Amino acid sequence: xxxxxxxxxxxxxxxxVGKGLAHASRLDLLNALAQGERxxxxxxxxxxxxxxxxxxxxxxxxxxxxxxSRKEGLQVFYRLAxxxxxxxxxxxxxxxxxxxxxxxxxxxxxFESRDALQPVRREELLRMxxxxxxxxxDVRPAEEYAAGHIAGAVSMPLDALPRFLxxxxxxxxxxxxxxxxxxxxxxxAVEKLxxxxxxxxxxxxGFPEWKAERLPVSVISGGASRDAxx
Numbered sequence: 522x523x524x525x526x527x528x529x530x531x532x533x534x535x536x537x538v539g540k541g542l543a544h545a546s547r548l549d550l551l552n553a554l555a556q557g558e559r560x561x562x563x564x565x566x567x568x569x570x571x572x573x574x575x576x577x578x579x580x581x582x583x584x585x586x587x588x589x590s591r592k593e594g595l596q597v598f599y600r601l602a603x604x605x606x607x608x609x610x611x612x613x614x615x616x617x618x619x620x621x622x623x624x625x626x627x628x629x630x631x632f633e634s635r636d637a638l639q640p641v642r643r644e645e646l647l648r649m650x651x652x653x654x655x656x657x658x659d660v661r662p663a664e665e666y667a668a669g670h671i672a673g674a675v676s677m678p679l680d681a682l683p684r685f686l687x688x689x690x691x692x693x694x695x696x697x698x699x700x701x702x703x704x705x706x707x708x709x710a711v712e713k714l715x716x717x718x719x720x721x722x723x724x725x726x727g728f729p730e731w732k733a734e735r736l737p738v739s740v741i742s743g744g745a746s747r748d749a750x751x
Contacts (some may be wrong), residue, residue, distance in 0.1 A: 557668025
């Protein structure tokens with residue numbers, strides 16, 4: 522009896538991993554998981570899908586090796602199985618942007634067209650922050666900031682931004698970031714800040730991409746921020 526080809530067997534398993542990336546809802550969940558560990562209920566809420574649907578797709582992600590889970594009482598929490606999962610997600614996104622005209626059009630019409638100034642690149646932001654030339658604000662929900670954020674960034678959730686206006690510097694650049702390049706939170710924050718006369722820009726992508734590049738990150742532990750860089 523002919524033995525199965527080892528290479529073919531490996532490719533079959535690689536295809537299992539690919540299955541996890543082959544659905545829009547699962548990509549949405551991966552993007553949410555890249556912000557940090559969350560319960561099924563929280564993931565369903567942030568992705569705008571019914572809990573049963575979210576649970577179904579999360580089980581597929583787990584079976585494909587892209588996500589891991591743990592139980593705490595009656596709740597199930599999910600996280601990315603490996604840091605490389607975020608890198609794989611980013612690679613898929615970049616291929617689509619460069620090779621699919623429809624994706625390029627959507628990005629230009631909905632994201633680039635709303636930013637009069639060029640977004641800040643990661644390397645530029647790192648340099649600006651180290652020189653004290655920019656104040657970095659995280660406009661994601663507070664729980665996402667606590668799970669992981671750019672080192673030195675200040676938590677200013679978009680819905681609470683008006684309360685922070687008096688604390689923001691008019692003489693310094695303000696750089697806002699959120700969940701990634703397709704997240705509208707940072708764009709909306711920049712628009713609001715500019716209308717108030719602030720020198721505001723947004724990071725070119727988001728926290729997951731920053732973390733994937735092993736740039737300085739922190740988490741909130743015991744009420745204090747601590748370094749969590751890889």
